Amino acid sequence: MPDRREDLELIAASAQGDRAAFSVLVRRHRAAVWRLARALTASEQAAEDVLQETFLAVYRGASGFRGEGSARSWILGTARLKAARTWRRRAGEPAAPEPLDELGCAAGWGDPELAVAALEDRDRLHAALWRLAPADREVLVLRDLEQLSGPEVARATGLSEGAVKSRLHRARLRLLAQLRTAEPDLGGAHD
Amino acid sequence: MTEPASRPEQQHIGGLWCGDVLAGLADYLDGRMAPAARASVERHLDGCDWCTRFGGAYATTVRSLQRQLSEPEPVDDAVARRLDAALADALERD
Numbered sequence: 001m002p003d004r005r006e007d008l009e010l011i012a013a014s015a016q017g018d019r020a021a022f023s024v025l026v027r028r029h030r031a032a033v034w035r036l037a038r039a040l041t042a043s044e045q046a047a048e049d050v051l052q053e054t055f056l057a058v059y060r061g062a063s064g065f066r067g068e069g070s071a072r073s074w075i076l077g078t079a080r081l082k083a084a085r086t087w088r089r090r091a092g093e094p095a096a097p098e099p100l101d102e103l104g105c106a107a108g109w110g111d112p113e114l115a116v117a118a119l120e121d122r123d124r125l126h127a128a129l130w131r132l133a134p135a136d137r138e139v140l141v142l143r144d145l146e147q148l149s150g151p152e153v154a155r156a157t158g159l160s161e162g163a164v165k166s167r168l169h170r171a172r173l174r175l176l177a178q179l180r181t182a183e184p185d186l187g188g189a190h191d
Numbered sequence: 192m193t194e195p196a197s198r199p200e201q202q203h204i205g206g207l208w209c210g211d212v213l214a215g216l217a218d219y220l221d222g223r224m225a226p227a228a229r230a231s232v233e234r235h236l237d238g239c240d241w242c243t244r245f246g247g248a249y250a251t252t253v254r255s256l257q258r259q260l261s262e263p264e265p266v267d268d269a270v271a272r273r274l275d276a277a278l279a280d281a282l283e284r285d
Contacts, residue, residue: 019282023275030274031263048270052277059282104213109245110200119251122259129260144256145263150223169217176252 007071015062022062026055029072032146033079039129039137040083050086054079069155073148077156080138097170107176119179128178136171143168202241205234212242220250 005013005024013021030051037050057078065074101109108114118124129137142153143164153168154161201209212235218224219232236243266274 022278026274026278030266030271034266034270035263048273051266051270052274055274055278056281059278060285100214101210104210104245107245108248109213110209110241112244114244114248116248116251119248120255120259122255125252125255125259129256140256144253145261147257147261165217172217172249172253175256176249179252 008067011058011062011065011071014059015065022059025058025071029075030055032072033075035145036076036079036138036141037083039141040080040134041086046086047083050079050082053082057082069152070148072146073152073156076142076146076148080142080156100170100173103170103173103177107173108180114180119176124179128175131178132171132174135167136174139164139167140171140175144172202239204238205231205236207231207235209235209239209242212236212239212246216246216249220246220253 005021007025007028010021010025010028014025033054034047034051037047037054038044041047041050054075058075061078065071104110129140132140138157139153142148142156143150148156150161150164153159153164157164159167212219212232215224215228215232219229224232236246
């Protein structure tokens, strides 16, 4: 039977050394952490290291969690910090930001033949997401897949809310551009 | 308002250039736009097939992402076992 205790209660119990409560917390959030770790690292091994380091840090940091924002955004923010150490941040960042209308044109802005059907194909979406730079993938995973709020994404990434908004818009345009060209591909960057 | 530089075929409708609509698309779709700005975008969309088509594609992409990929795949059993073992080992040593 699933443990219905709230995350805050589980974190407080973990801070008191309650390993059973901590296990519930791990089971509840490990899939989301695993997805983010895989999105932000270059190998399965690196993602697995991030997964383990994240939950270890969560356990050790439980007594310091003050409940500002959701537990999920705190845990994902911790994962993001662990992952950021494994990749060269600058290599994952887009270079100087392109003008928005250039990005828009690549995404099909102004294209009378723009086809919507391809945008709904799951395999194509998956392939396109994996072809983005980690910095773009990060914000799409946190906002559109994990559905954290703008302020929660800002907290998890250390960016301002304005920067999150701008990065999200640009990442969505780059995804749309990838979707117009990417072939369906069941694999990800780790395969 | 932003005077278009590289896309001279942009239209100026409802007080906005197509480039202004492109810049505000995320706010519009996420419902974070002030009512007056939202009304301007809607006036523009009413008269601009270009922005209507592209806005539809953008919205479809975001919805597809949220609908089709939002459920995380379960962690492999082997990865989950190694996670549990690594945590148990580290916490024993604490």
